Amino acid sequence: MNAERVVSVLWLIVGGAVMHTSYGLGLGSGGEPGSGFLPIIAGGFICAMAIVIYLQTYTNKEMAKSRFSDHWRGTHWSRAIILVLLTLAFVWLIEILGYFVTSILLLVVIMKFLEKLDWFKSIVIPIITVALTYLLFTSMLDTNMPRGVIGLW
């Protein structure tokens, strides 16, 4: 499967969806352009460019031989997936366990299990980081960090 071609089809779908939604918003008239006026032009551009890219996968030598596996060859891509999942877990847990517990948990898990640092570094660095970051941001802005359902910090 040609990777560039698949990606261009995805963009075509995005562009089409934008145009469809924009049409629903109302295009207005020339003298009084509506909410969908500029978005539908932008959506049209996305579609047009996606089609050009699609065609280029037949004319451009480099793009013609683009394979998904080439883009990930020789990389430890599972690390990227794990990090995304850990971050998702962080966002999901922050309202349940609260900011401090979740933050320290996230950093300890990354440093100890993903990066295989020793226990001392994996505990001390997160504690310092969380404390400093908290002070930095809350001294500038008054946002209350989530405390979690148990009322823990």
Added chain:
Amino acid sequence: MDLVDNITLGFSVAFQWQNLFFCFVGVLIGTLIGVLPGLGPVGAMAILLPITYGISPVTAIVMLAGIYYGAQYGGSTTSILVGIPGESSSVVTALDGHQMALQGRAGPALGIAAFSSFIAGTVAIVGLMIMSGPLVIFALKFGPAEYFSLMVLGLIILTYLAQKSMVKALLMASFGVVLGLIGLDSITGMPRFTADLPELLDGIGIAPLAMGLFGVSEILLNIERQIKRSVVVKRVKNLLPNLQDWKDSAAPMARGTAIGYLVGILPGGGTVLSSFLSYGVEKRLSKEPEKFGKGAIAGVAGPEASNNAAAQAGFIPLLSLGIPASAVMGILLGALMIHGIQPGPLLMRNEPELFWGVIASMYIGNIMLLVLNLPMIGLWVRLLMVPYSVLFPIILFVALTGAFVINGSILDLYLMLGFGVLGYFMRKFDYEPAPLILAFVLAPILEISLRQSLIISGGDISIFFVRPISLTLLVISALLLLSALIPSIRSKREKIVAQAEEDV
């Protein structure tokens, strides 16, 4: 007010203690992220954007600008000592700079890099002061039609100078426009693309978008590649270049400054292209081109001058026209708008403290950087030894905290992560994020000027073609677009960057 009064005003603002302090914080962070590979200035500025909500707009811009030009200094340190560029704009510096370090001349290489940066930066600030005035007077004649055409031209030049595919860059810009229009329509009050989420009525914030595209996606790409760095030089001596070094560097420095200044004003030109161009020019003009790549000091002085001049010149279109020329300037524009300041030709008249204060702070910032980067070089060498396994969790966590504190919204965290994943795939397939972020910040202004023009003309699109300035801008845009379609010119466009890379 004449120029002297303005400069006096600027320095009186820049010397206020909070501006001095945040200027220092900015250049310090800039040097830091410049030294450490794996986080660029755009990502760093986006992550620190939330902090600027709590300080005055002048101070905020002083700090963010400091991060940007500070990164240009710091990037060269890593390039020279490790041979891996700390910043994309110092890729070329690595070639001859690192060779000099291997030959035991790390000191003069670092020294000339810092002095070139300082001299070019300072000269470019003077250029910025001189250039902005006339541009503002010219821009005051602009109506919505001219603004619309100018933004179209800006976006087209940006995609024209894109390093990879121009078609992909145009697609990114169009997608950026759509993202920028999410939220309530400012004229009709109708919600657009909000997926019925009340949090999206105000639109997507620039912070989660930029942090995701430039911060998170970089982390994802870096951890699958496992960066290994080895510092060859642990102790640096003799930072002052000798007389011969100065002789060899003077002309490259001057040419580099001129190239950087001219390229820096163009949308999308920026620091990377200017440093490549400067290197190419120096190699071609040199009497001993064979020395390039083997430790020629001209190959350090030229590009280092060039990227700093470009960094400063990039402020000209933003401060005088309100049009950002690069992703970094897009973030600065976003920061100004967060504080309710409308950048544009009126900025100089309505907010003289901001305009002149920021410019004056750049002189001070450049002096601070010289001090930070020469006597304190040992500290940065030690920092280079901090492994990425410690750095990236910290960067990610600071970004997560920053994205949350702005609105206290969990949705912003999901958005940031989502844009991080999107940016990861985009970079895999050579879709550059810079046109997206610029179009994103410009979209609301673009739409308002388009609709106002059409309302004024009663729906007659000839308004864009009968006004001379607007017509000229659109004709240039069309020519650029068309020229990209003609194969011979297209290959020339690709050569602008490719040739420079070949020279390297």
